[in-house]
Structures are given as structure tokens and as C-alpha cells.
Amino acid sequence: MSDPSTLGAGSSGVRRAADLAPRRGAELLLELLEGEGVEYIFGNPGTTELPLIDALLSTTQIDYVLALQEASVVAMADGYAQAARRPGFINLHTAGGLGHGLGNLLNASISGTPLVVTAGQQDSRHALMDPLLFGDLVGIAAPSVKWAREVTHVDQLPILVRRAFLDCAAAPSGPVFLSLPMDMMEAMTTIAVPERSTIDTASVAGSLDRLADLLASIPPGRLALIAGDEVSARGATGEMVLLADALGAPVYGSSWPAHLPFPTAHPLWSGNLPTRANEIAEVLAGYDALFALGGKSVITILYTEGSAVPDTCRVFQLSTDVRDLGRSYPTELSLQGDIQASLRVLVPMLRDRVAPRREAHDRAAAGHATAMRARREALAAQADREAGQAVTTPLVAAREVLRAIGPKIPIVDEAIATSGHLRSLLYSETVREYAFLRGGALGWGLPASVGYSLGIGREPVVCLVGDGAALYSPQALWTAAHEKLPVTFVVMNNREYNILKNYMKGQAHYLSRASNRFIAMDLIDPPIDYLALAASMGVPARRVDRAADIAQAVEAGIASGLPNLIEVPISV
The missing domain is CATH 3.40.50.1220 (TPP-binding domain)
Known part of the structure; x- marks a missing residue:
């Protein structure tokens, strides 16, 4: 995330109005993004985003990262921003696409991730006629962001984009939203890109x-x-x-x-x-x-x-x-x-x-x-005892995965069954190794790990995800394959919503506690084939049934330098 002491540090090479020929709003937007140091636009385009997609042909500084669904778009940008420590930039498709992304936008808001979220809006010249794809984008986004605005004149872009990048990174950090009508992106302008401001936000507390x-x-x-x-x-x-x-x-x-x-x-x-x-x-x-x-x-x-x-x-x-x-x-x-x-x-x-x-x-x-050493030794002894069982327990699965990962490769974690054990076992000198689902809306982990790898220069990342969470945004596997990112996806598969069952078992007044019957919490009829799912997205996959083979499989996945998926059946 942005260094708070250098928000808006000055840039060079800014073109002045006298040097500029008329250009479209979409081209002006890209100039502004280049000035902000944007590397990637995370998006899934539709008709209202076509002016921006076309303008991208004129730049070599910004790459478009294609996700196949907007929930994945938002989480990829979230992972990128957390890893790169700079704002992520998102372009969604009208009201429907913004709606698809709201769950992960809520996650980003709770996590305080700095994101500039945009969405294409219908041409404002016929908004009065309620055209298809038109919607109140500002109203939809507002509850999940720091602020939301719609661009109503192309010459507003420099100020609004600058505000968006400054405000999303300023404490308390979090997403902001801009609605971009098609006619604003097509409109011609000669307005200049202004110099960036230098702002020191590192205020010392009183008392x-x-x-x-x-x-x-x-x-x-x-x-x-x-x-x-x-x-x-x-x-x-x-x-x-x-x-x-x-x-x-x-x-x-x-x-x-x-x-x-x-x-x-x-x-x-x-x-x-x-x-x-x-x-x-x-x-x-x-x-x-x-x-x-x-x-x-x-x-x-x-x-x-x-x-x-x-x-x-x-x-x-x-x-x-x-x-x-x-x-x-x-x-x-x-x-x-x-x-x-x-x-x-x-x-x-x-x-x-x-x-x-x-x-x-x-x-x-x-x-x-x-006392802490004794606690760690006790946990290790417990893992040794459980390792002799016929099934792989969450504690053993977490330990074996960590053996392969080591103390430096980043972990993106959305495997709730193993996450507590993983954090207890993690032994690292750096605080840059671990990222967890903060907001609670599932479907963050797979795409966030894709963005995380991009945010650290396409370096290896290991993503731990529960079997249920993996089904919210599996499209992220395709983007990992398309971008050839070295992400190892580990699906901790207990074939159920285990955290919900465990809670119900702890409540004396729930019928499920006495009957051991649970409605809508099992993923077994039919069982889900994660290996086939990964293969359909172009990601090689394997299943590891023995705990003793987990570390070797994860090591091989990391060493491959390519996206891969490992399914690990676990049981309590």
C-alpha cells in the first residue's frame, strides 16, 4: 500500500495543454493512470467499456488483466494492491458487473485496501429513456466505498482521478468509485494533465x-x-x-x-x-x-x-x-x-x-x-500424533504445506478449516508472507492470489482455499493460466461447510447437535471434481491423499513456475 509520507510524490514528463492535440476522454484517462504509475487495469469489459479498451491500443505502459467475472476482478485488484502496496485500478461493466463485484468490494472496504474502482455507464445523452445497461452506479457503490461520483464532463477527469488515487490511499484507506459514461469517454478534450501534489500525511499523535x-x-x-x-x-x-x-x-x-x-x-x-x-x-x-x-x-x-x-x-x-x-x-x-x-x-x-x-x-x-516455545512444542507434538491417523487432519495439512512453503513465499489464505492452525505454525521474520480474508465474503482467495503474484513482479505465491470458497470464483484459475503466473492453489477439501457444522454442534438448543444431521452443508452429492475444474481452465492439477506426500507436491508446484492446483482431502 502507498507510503503515507509520500502520497502524490511529484512526477516528470507531464505534457502541457499547448502540446496536446484533442484526444478522447478514454485516452486522457490512460494518461492520468500512467502518471499515477498504474501497471494493470483489472477488468471484464462490456459495451460501455469499449472506448477504454480501444484506447489501450495506444499505450505500452499499462496491461489489461482479464478476469472472467467481476467478483474475480475486484479480488485480483485487492490482492495486487496489498502486495504492491499501491492502489489497484478496476474497470467493471455497468450496474450488473458492479453488482457481481460487491462481495469482494465489501472485503476490500473492511480490509482497507486502496482501490480506484470504475465502471462503464450508459451514454448519458439517452439516460432519460432508461436504456438497457443503465443503472444508478453511484447509489449501488456508495455503501461499500469511501465515496462515489459520476463524471459529468470530460474535463473533470484530471481532478476526479487525482482525488480518487489520493483518497483511496489516505488513512483510513479503502476503495473509491467513479462512474464513467460512454459519452465522457468518447468526448474530445485538450485539457492538460496537471502536476502531482506532494502530501505528507505522517502526523504525530498528541499526548x-x-x-x-x-x-x-x-x-x-x-x-x-x-x-x-x-x-x-x-x-x-x-x-x-x-x-x-x-x-x-x-x-x-x-x-x-x-x-x-x-x-x-x-x-x-x-x-x-x-x-x-x-x-x-x-x-x-x-x-x-x-x-x-x-x-x-x-x-x-x-x-x-x-x-x-x-x-x-x-x-x-x-x-x-x-x-x-x-x-x-x-x-x-x-x-x-x-x-x-x-x-x-x-x-x-x-x-x-x-x-x-x-x-x-x-x-x-x-x-x-x-511459554510461547512450550506452546509451539505442544502443537508440534499434537501434529506428530495426528500424522499417524488414517485421514489428514487440518493441523497436519497446515504443517505439511508450511514445510514446503518456507518462511518467504507469500501465502494467500481462504481455507478457514486450516487457517488458525496455519497462523499458529507460521514462523517467519517477515510480515509480508501472509494475507487472509478479512471481510468474510467468500470468493476472495483464488483471484487475490493472482493479483498478489502480479503485485510482487510475477513471483511465486501459494493460495490456500477451502473447497466451498473455491467455488465462488473459480474463473480466477483461467486468468492465472492466461497470465502464466506461478501460483500454486491448494484446495483443502473436507467436502462440507465444516465451520458451520462445528458451530451448530456447539449449540445445545440446535436439533443438528442431537441428530448429527445438517441441511445444505455437504458437498458430496455429486462430489465436485476440482481436478477436472482446474483442467478446464488450463491449470494442471493433482490430488494428494497421503499427508506424507503433501509437502513434496507443494514443493513441485512452486518449482514448476506455472499455475497448478493441488487437492488435499482433509477430515476432522
């Missing part, structure tokens, strides 16, 4: 001296740090490590993460919080205070009675997004400011204040590191 006093007063070992997704999105992981080391405090990830914003190999990493309020409260009951960095760090999914934060636990916050400060839990002190810039000021203050109790803080940190 940091007061926060330092309060945090330093908490007894060693009694403060928990929560690193939200904003930590990695704003490039503050290094500062987060320094904060943890200064306080000797354990670091938890958010309960439903888009990334892992702290190195999982660090001795103070404590894993992600649970997703139920009562379970989060159990974790936090061991602390006198928590310091949450980044918004939406404590997320609950299924209801349980009581607060996730115990009454005895003091709460401190730091985020760029004022809307998340003090929103759900009363806080003793919440600060608004850029996390990286603010921690650069806060950490030296804390070092000075905790110096008299340095040894106590170090002992607390060492004790926590010992």
Missing part, C-alpha cells in the same frame, strides 16, 4: 508524553499489546517490534486479521486473539491493561455474553482512524496519529521511563518467550 507515563506505570508483564492490520498497512512493523522490546510486552494479532503485522518468529509474538468475546476476555484477564494499535483490533464474530475486555483491564489506543477510537470500549487514553511516526517518538520516551525497572521487564519477556 504521547502522557501515554508514555501511563504505559510505563503498568507493572512488568501486565500489559498486552494488540497489533492491528493498520500496523503493517502503514509500514510500522519495525517500530512495533521496538515498542514490544522496550516494554517486554507480549504482542497479539487482531482476532480476524488481514495480515500478521508482527514477525511470528519474534519471542514476544503471542498469536491472534480468538473471535468470541468470552474467549478474548479469558486472554485479557491475565493483564491489567491493553494497548491496541490500529482500529478494529478486537473483532467478535458469533455472539457470547459479556464484554471482550474485562472491567479490570485498562484500554489505550493509537490509530489514524478517529472513528475507531473509543468506539466499542471505554478507553483511558486514545490517540489519533500515524502509527509509524508516533511510535518513533513514543518508544524513546518509554525506554527512558522503564529504565529503572528494565530487569523486571526483561524477566517478564523471557518468561513469556518460554
